Structures are given as structure tokens and as C-alpha cells.
Amino acid sequence: MLRADDIHVRFGAAEVLRGPSLAVAPGEVVAVLGPNGAGKSTLLAVLAGTLRPQQGEAALEGRALADWPPRALALRRAVLPQHSELAFGFPVLEVVLLGRSPHAGASSRADDLAIAVACLAEAEVSHLAHRLYTTLSGGERQRVQLARVLAQIDFAQTDGGDRPRYLLLDEPTSSLDLAHQHATLKTARRAAQRGIGVLAILHDLNLAAMYADRLVVLSRGSLAAEGTPVDVLTEDLVRGTFDLPVHITRHPTRGCPQVVPV
Template identity: 45%
Template sequence: MSGLLEARDLAYHVGGKVLVDGIDLSFASGSFTIIVGPNGAGKSTLLRLLCGELSPARGAVRWNGEKLHAVPAWRLAHRRAVMPQASDLNFPFTVFEVASLGTQGIGRGLSRSDRQRLALQALEQADVAHLAPRNYQTLSGGERQRVHFARVLAQLAAGRTLEAQQALFLDEPIASLDLKHQLALLETARGLARDGLAVIAVLHDLQLAAGLADDLILLHQGRLVTRGTPDAVLTSTTLAEVFGVALNSNALPTSPWLLVKA
């Protein structure tokens, strides 16, 4: 598959500190890529560069050959959805209204009832449809995270009426979720990749990353260490060099479901 999203010589720095430096990457439609690395490796910064939230100090990100920052904001909103590490709302929206935000101004030929249907379907996918009438501010952290996942799912569904090729960016999407919903969210993301999306996620959990990703990107101090299959990336030597501890790569399960077997 050809690259949908490409980064060349990508660099970003703040106040003289280099957060990302000299990174070359490409991402294909239908792939599920997970970015891993220790704290401060530049994972979230790289994700924000790839989705267009940050402008690189050097290099460029291209979508099908077109520079990402040349794409109008309205079209970019149809092409990609972003779920950040944390999202806060200071208004007493209902859960349904928050999910519906993903469809506002997005899509072509959609009636009001169509947008409502997409929001409800997204809430079902995220396992929060039963919370639809609840005040968002009364929810737990994990419930709020699932509502925002529904919001990006609704955005992608509405955007699909205009853009056939899409990408989903997830920055630590499971940080506040229980194990059941961690696995459910990541399995939904993997299903979207199987359906043709380019899914790019940042995770700290190496076990889940090893079991779910098509390929891994390992960062350290803002630089790309290696990229490839989980078996190729998560070697004992590389883990020791990057994370600074002795880790046995053979202890990482080949499937995340091994974590929950009796």
C-alpha cells in the first residue's frame, strides 16, 4: 500500500529544547501503528505534528503528496480525527451533545436526523449509549474518555461522506480506562484500520502495543530508534538501551488477550 501520510526530516523545538529531530516516516491506509517510548521521548509531539496541530520547525508532513498545512482546516477535519490525552468541557453538555460535536460542520448531504444517528451509533461503539442523557460533567474520568472516543468516531463517520481516505490519531486513549474498556477501545481502533483507516496511536503499555499493532515506532530523546513489527522492535537489547532497565522481550505476550486469561 502506498503512503497516505508521509513525514520527511521532521523536527520541532521549544525554547531551545529539541523535542523531535530528523524523523522520516510514512503511514498507509489500513494500518495500525503504535508509537512507544519512555517519558519525554517526543511521542505526543510527533503525533501532534503528524495530525497538523503543530507546525514543524523543519521538514514537512504530506497527505497524499500535499503539504498538510496547505490543506484547509475544514477539509482536514473531514480527513482526520484526533483524540488527545485529556479533553475538558466547562459547559453542562449532555453526553449525546458532546458526541454530536463531532458531526457539527462535518459531512455532505447529511440531515439533522442523519447526524443524530451517527452520534448515537458512535456512542454505542464506545459503550456509552446508556449515558446519552447524562450531564457530561457528572461522569467519571474513564466515562468521559469513552465519550470523547465516541465524538471522534462520529466525526470520522460524518467526514466519510466527503473523504474516502481518513486517519485517526489517538494520544494515550486508554490512560483512564479499566481493562475491559482499554481492550474494547483498542479493538475498535484496530477494526477501523482493517476497514481502511490509517490509525496512529501513542501508548505506554508495551504489552498491549505488542499484541495489537501492525508495526511499532520506538522513539527516544526525540529521535526515531527503530520501526517494524513488535518482535523486531521490542528486543531485550533495545528495551534495555531505551528504557534503561533489563526487560525480557519474551515476557511480552503475543496477544493482549493473554493478559486476561485465567
């Protein structure tokens, strides 16, 4: 399990996280919600091991993230940031193969290529394999980066064995059109079916309700709510957290909550 317990983070005088705790188990999708500035990306950075909190601890399989060797950690968790900077004109296939770097010495070039090709297909960017990355649109780049992190954690592998895997997605739908927003979150669900624990920061409450097993809501750095979409998405919670009056109805075919502004 990937856990963060009683996390406090301050940047100067600003306390960005005020003690939230959460856990992600293999095989589930957890969506983190909250208004701008609530601390969502900061919490993800703590869970990724790239930011150490001033108080509290993040741990993977009961071992503090700070104690994991970088390569061993990279084999178990992959992070898709909001923005991935790459100024070099690499072909898309080579960008995806960068995700195989932690597997150097344990995986053959042929296996790495096969995995990269499968992940390109999963992210629906196979047709871009030989394009230069710098010529792509923002949405295309985001989908290529998704393929890269899928390759890093062996997405196609149905059983992680003694190596539980986690996928951390920071606003993975932000640059995508409507169809690819749903395609990306369907990939998150397929990852969970393969035993991968997925945490995704989302702004669209309805997408979160459709695809997540659990929702975690942050407000001003604190935990405002946690639970199933049905339990969390109430009119009072949305109004109080997002300062928006809404009506909660049910999706006509899925039965999950749907948030309608009023």
C-alpha cells in the first residue's frame, strides 16, 4: 500500500498541507479533488517521494519513501506530472522507451520495444510513434507521456507479483478533448484491473464519480471528505468546498452521482 499520514508542508509562511492522510491500495482508483490551491499537487509530490514533508510520513509497503533506493522506487511507482518538459526532438517511440530506463539490465531491447509499442496503443498514440515529440500538440504530448509512465510500471503485466505498482497522475485530462479524457480514465481503470494502484488528481467531479473507487477531497490543505462517490459528493460538500451551488442527480446508465450546477 502507498500511504501518506498526517502530512504537513509549509513553503515559507504558507502552510500548504495541514495534516491530511490517505492511502492507495493495489487495484483501486483514488481521485483527489479540491479547488485551486487546496494542496492536491503538493500531496501527490509527497506520495511520489519527490517532496519531503516537514511533519508526517509517506511510505510504500510499510517502508518510508525516503528509505527506498531511487531505482527500486521507480520500478514500483510512476508519476505523470501536469507538465512534462522535453525540448529535444526525440521520436515519440524513444520518449516512451525512456520509461524503461529503470529496467536496464533486467529487460531486453526487444522486450522494451514490445512494451513501448503496447503502451503507445493503450494511450491511442501508435500513429505518432515516428513523429518528433516537439511537433505534437499539448494533448498529444500528454498522451505520449502517459504511454511513457505505463511502460515504466509494466502496465500490460497482469500480476505485479512481489512488486506492487502505483501510478500517480496529476491532472491527466487537463489538455485532452472529451473522448480522450474518458479514454485516459478507462486506462486508469484497466491499470487497476491489472493490480496497479492509481491516484489521479482531477478537477471534473463527474469524471471522478464515473471512474474512481474512492474520492479524497482537500480544502485549504486539509482533508474535507473521503469515501465512495455516493458518500462524498453531496450538495453541501460541493457548495462548501467549491463555493458553487449544485444539484446532485444520478447518471442515467451508470448510477453514479452527477453534479449539476444550479
